[in-house]
Amino acid sequence: MKKLCALLVAAFLVVGCSTQPSEINSPVESSPAGATSNGNFEPLLSASFDAAWSTDVSRKEMIETALFKLFRDIDSIRNDNCEFRPIVFAGEPLLEEHHYLLEGIADGMVASFCDYLTEDIPVIGGSYDFAKEVIAEQGYDSDEFGGNCGFDLQQDYASACAAYKVAWTGISLGSVRDGVPFVEERRLTIAAHELFHIVHDQINPNGAPGLSSCRSYSCQGPVWFFEGAGEFFGRAMTQYLGLQNYATFVPTDRSGYFIDGEYLSDLDFLTKSRNLAGGVENYYSGQIAMEFLIANIGLFPVMRVWENMNSGMIFPDAFQDSIGLELEEFYKKFKTLHLRLYEEGGHCDSTLGCPAWNKSEQQTDWYSDTSMNSESSQGNLEGHSHSEGLNPSSHGISEECLSVNEQWWANCTELELAIPKSPENSNHGQPTDFESIPLADSCKELGEVRDSEGWAKSFEAREIAGADQAFVSTQYYAALRHLDQNLDGVICSAQAPE
Secondary structure (H helix, E strand, C coil): CCCCCEEECCCEECCCCCCCCEECCCCCCCCCCCCCCCCCCCCCCCHHHCCCCCCCCCHHHHHHHHHHHHHHHHHHHCCCCCCCCEEEEECCCCCHHHHHHHHHHHHHHHHHCHHHCCCCEEEEECCHHHHHHHHHHHCCCCCCCCCCCCCCCCCCCCEEEEECCEEECCCCCEEEECCEEEECHHHHHHHHHHHHHHHHHHHCHHHCCCCCCCCCHHHHCCHHHHHHHHHHHHHHHHHHCCCCCCCCCCCECCCCCECCHHHHHCHHHHHHCCCCCCCCHHHHHHHHHHHHHHHHHCHHHHHHHHHHHHCCCCHHHHHHHHHCCCHHHHHHHHHHHHHHHHHHHCHHHCCCCCCCCCCCCCCCCCCCCCCCCCHHHHHCCCCEEEECCCCCCCCCCCHHHHHHCCCHHHHCCCHHHCCCCCCCECCCCCCCCHHHCCCCCCHHHHHHHCCCCCEECCHHHHHHHCCCCCEEEHHHHHHCHHHCCCCCCEECCCCCCC
16 A cells, blocks of 8 residues: 655645655745746736726736736735645655645645635645545545545546545646656646635535535536636646746647637536537636636635625526626627637637537526436536546537537547547447437436446447446447446446446
8 A cells, every 4th residue: 555645735845755744945946847838928907907898808918917916816815824734645656856846836725715715625646546545544525436536537647636625636747758857737737726626615615516415506606617717727826826827728629620619609508518629618718707707807706706605696696796797798798708819819710620510599597406406417516627628427418419420429428438439339239320329317227228238338448347248339338428437438237337
């Protein structure tokens, strides 16, 4: 069993793998090897925001004004003697040379948001198996699999999760290249991203994943809001802490094409239906929406939205009360702003271009208490995860995606599930068009309609899982992937139980 290395970062720095703390002797170093970004932004106040909620602003003006107001507000409340502390656990494959970075980010986040905290924050860096080990040995709350991601994560190289009061920041912050410790810039922002999730969960424990009875966006907020906050604060705080500059990105679908601007501009629709970019669109559009909010009103009203939800307000009311703008009106302004910025960016005019998107007219009220009562919807609230997108337990395949994709099993499902584009099928004798596959909510229900010993997404997945009696059908697995709780590529098999 690995030895656990824990420390209270606000006062101590780990040395080797000792559980005994020693005094911290040096601050976080700046810009470690590899920690660069594609951004070139400074905290500068733009006169373009003298008029409230102007949509006639550049992305650079908006980012720099948001950074200016965020840094100003953080400076006014930062408490380096905060009574609450990050408790950091570092395990392999996190390099010892990178411990100081994780500790510095954790310490800086806690000091910056001390006023909003109610308890210490456990922070884990290392493999997911190590995270489970820490959770078990420390007696922290966990999901049914012993972790904090809400599903039995098997591949952890692109993942990080924050739930059950614990921030797991992923396996590493980088690697060694030519003998020099090298930091992968995105992993620094992911660490801050997951820590911010714990901050807003402490503000709004009524909506905290895994620990509350919240089963709708009414008490947690829509995906664009909390994941957009994770993206914005994750990227902004690494600049505030002197590690790297703020960075931006533009999502593409699984075929590498950019996404239609109308789709990315519709925050209300993205809350309910997201799959063209594997779920990452809420991260992208939410980051820009958070820039727009903070450039206009600063940090404190945004934080009050979580406070309002914790007092019992549903999200639209919590948003209007704090931001001073009706949610529907904000959505309209964001759409106007983002459509112009996206068009000016020329993404759809590039060589790749943007495939057409046809909006579904079917809408769901996500702000009612009954809107997320299904098993699949609850999966989205099990944890804030970063795995090239969102938690892969959702099983919604939209009509518009089906209508424009012959390869629906690959193009309309989550990227992280790695469903083959070339479908594989054993001799099961069942039709594989989407309309003919029974969309059962459980294996028991599926067994009443289709008798089998399970279904695998590929012959390789069946072999690895040791489920040689299961049928192979890429299409069946894709349509019923919500039943794959341990993400081994096999469902409803007694030989490979969930």
